[in-house]
Amino acid sequence: MDAEEQRAALARLVADRRLSLSELSRVLGRNAAYLQQYLNRGSPRKLGERDRARLAAYLGVGEAALGGPMPAALVPVPRLDVCASAGAGAGAHADAEALRQPFPFPPLLLRQLGVRPEAASMIRVTGESMLPTLDDGDEILVDRDKRRIDLRGIFVLRVDGELLVKRVRAAVGGIDLISDNPAYPVRFVRAGQFELIGRVAWLGRAL
Numbered sequence: 487m488d489a490e491e492q493r494a495a496l497a498r499l500v501a502d503r504r505l506s507l508s509e510l511s512r513v514l515g516r517n518a519a520y521l522q523q524y525l526n527r528g529s530p531r532k533l534g535e536r537d538r539a540r541l542a543a544y545l546g547v548g549e550a551a552l553g554g555p556m557p558a559a560l561v562p563v564p565r566l567d568v569c570a571s572a573g574a575g576a577g578a579h580a581d582a583e584a585l586r587q588p589f590p591f592p593p594l595l596l597r598q599l600g601v602r603p604e605a606a607s608m609i610r611v612t613g614e615s616m617l618p619t620l621d622d623g624d625e626i627l628v629d630r631d632k633r634r635i636d637l638r639g640i641f642v643l644r645v646d647g648e649l650l651v652k653r654v655r656a657a658v659g660g661i662d663l664i665s666d667n668p669a670y671p672v673r674f675v676r677a678g679q680f681e682l683i684g685r686v687a688w689l690g691r692a693l
Contacts, residue, residue, distance in 0.1 A: 492553035562588035570651040572613035605631040615665035625690040632685035640686040
């Protein structure tokens, strides 16, 4: 959107909503004639980023409507129709074909989490053994690139056909599965009897 289109877009919003240019100028912390001069005289030539953001927020529109950049497209992360148990185990497979509606994930957040879109998937947690960190019904983002055992992380893994979400500690001859809920004992699993699916990178929870 060029400078003229930007001015025309703001002028339409002001006219449609019967707003006061002087009042909008005060919203920006500017003198009362600031937006009138911008629309009628082209001074300043374009709105600054700060002014554009404040106007967009006040008007309830995206910054793109006032000449700002278009928002990045959301990444559709697959949501497997399976559960990773934080209790006794879920009889399901991490490569299940059944999918629910993909979760629209902001690409910037994925980058901040260090998760490639191709390696991301989401599943639900069942059970209470990972309380207070993970609760029954939480949705977790699993990074399938991260499969190195690290006690600081939480992992989704398959044990004897059951899908689990636990902390994992290397042990002689296998691994220990550790729950955050102290009511659940440590479980030892022999080497060759488990498959690490990926590390939990993010969780979503309804309040």
